[in-house]
Amino acid sequence: MNTPTIEQQILNAFLQVAPDVDPAKLKPEIPFRDQFDFDSMDTLNFAIGLHQQFGIDVPETQYRELASLAKTAAFVRSALQQDGKRSTGPAAT
């Protein structure tokens, strides 16, 4: 089995929160809010999902980094680099 890419894992976390979105139509560079309904509670749940997926914490002041798929991927990459770890499973917390 192939290891899922960071983008795939982010997409999984995203679809847990917003399963109404067709991943094929999701434009990575465009903010979620400009493409479909995605409110602040969704962002909060998305941040929790990213924590479960990657073991990274997203502080409230950084929620704007989760505005689009591309921004989220960049944020996750840099957070993982800082942590010096690459977790593919749920966080060991």
Add this chain to the structure above:
Amino acid sequence: MQPAKTTLARFSPIEKSLRTVRAANLWDYEAMCRHFSWDQLRADLFDRSDDKMNIAMVAIDGHAKLTPNKPAVRFVDAEFTRTELTYGELLRSANRFANLLRLVAIEPGAVVASLLGRCPELYSTVLGTLKCGAIFAPLFAAFGPEPIRSRLELAGARVLVTTQHLYERKVAPIRSTLPTLRHIFIVREVAEGELPHGTQDLTQAMSGLSETFETVPLSADTPALLHFTSGTTGKPKGVVHVHDAIVAHHASARLALDLHPQDVFWCTADPGWVTGISYGVLAPLSCGVTLLVDREELDVERWYRLLAENEVNVWYTAPTAIRMLMKAGLEPVKRHTYPALRLIASVGEPLNPEAVMWGMGAFGMPVHDTWWQTETGAIMIANFLSQTVWPGAMGRPMPGVHAEIGRRRDDGTVEILAPNEVGEIVLRPGWPSMFSGYLNNEQRYQESFTNGWYFSGDQAYRDEHGYFWFIGRTDDVIKSSGHLISPFEVECALNLHPAVMQSAVIGLPDPVAGQVVQAIVELRPDYAGDDELRRSIMAHARRSLGAAIAPRGIDFVVSLPRTRSGKIMRRLLRVRALGLPEGDLSTLEPSA
């Protein structure tokens, strides 16, 4: 029933300095309550020999004449660029919209709906609609197509003002089911494609129309505003307010929000709900302030920067937003100073004492909770700037408002309860912004009153100092992020999914949103309740209802618990979801 007071009153009261007291519009609460008169204020505001009025006369016409160059609204975009609309400019654009409505033969009493974010056109739409005597009805832009359809249908709306993006996603799919909806005006951003069929570009439609319009004088009881709210059962309720409501908007803005004409005022509420119109547009404009309008969504660092850079004097926000800010800690607050900030107030759901105290740590002042409902139209109970704040208390009644804790007796009379007894918040009709009806539902309107008292559905008690303390709702209505959500409306949407036999929707406690919507679903035979199906049902609900009211979680059960009469027992489901012993059920039954 005696309240468990120790759980609420666990913080010391916050006293106000003499300087704060002296500078406040309401500085002697008891004296103001004794002398306040709605009739006097109405006469001061309108000063007409014919007893006619119009909200727009107070909200825009008067100020545009006296201070045409004063900024009425200051918009801030994503890059913090400011665009200001003066009272004079706002009047002219409202006049053009009123002339447009007249041009397309919208007569007084017709409903003009908006499905808009905080854009400049929103303000001219509200005021232009009121000026020509039509009824303004705002819709929440995060609703999905189905809630929008049912509300436009109930309203019999003739005109809708929206954006191209919102139209294509949410209105186009349901347009054919709304025969009374004749005109759709689109607020267009540059670089949007072809105009959708059957709609008109708002800017083009208004071009060439006159910038003058004589505001139509109306009797005080003429309907002006239509707001939608939710009950436990049945369809959404259309709550009607009359032009006289502006008298209560204005009084509460001055006394409870302490607005002075030189203030910069920031109301963070969405313009799709009653707060966003009453206190996001009408009440503050009636005081002649400058409104701060953020075009973006909540962002912790952005909000503090906005407060500081715009020298906001009075800030009216919501518990969910405050709890989001609290989660980020005090460090981002302390990057700025806020010398202009005088009052922080909150509305939407009960403000927990920790959130009141957070204001002390962050800004050196408590957050002042206020209480009111769509039906009351304006603030009824408030913590006033000059008065002691008991963290966790809702405050005391507005001058001119007679609020009590009451209980319906079996014989149809009302018992007014003594201090510290838990009952329902009841209000004596007579304040100007009391709703004048539920649209097309006179029976439900009448049921809201018993023996000359309006029953609010909110349970509370009043302490020996006269402060009200919130206990809970008397019904199953869910309050999530300040939005009132009908479990019935969500269940109806869920039941349309092919796998769903029946569903029940409850609110579960949430540290940020207050409550979150949770669905418990009984599946049709041959369906397995797995993760894939859960996602499929959630996707269906979000598409139909919108993200704001669709369930955030779904549980499957073999069969839903019902009463003998077949009614789903939401309370039992809530007890089970919270892991409480089911023996506790009796204490959760409504006391009424």
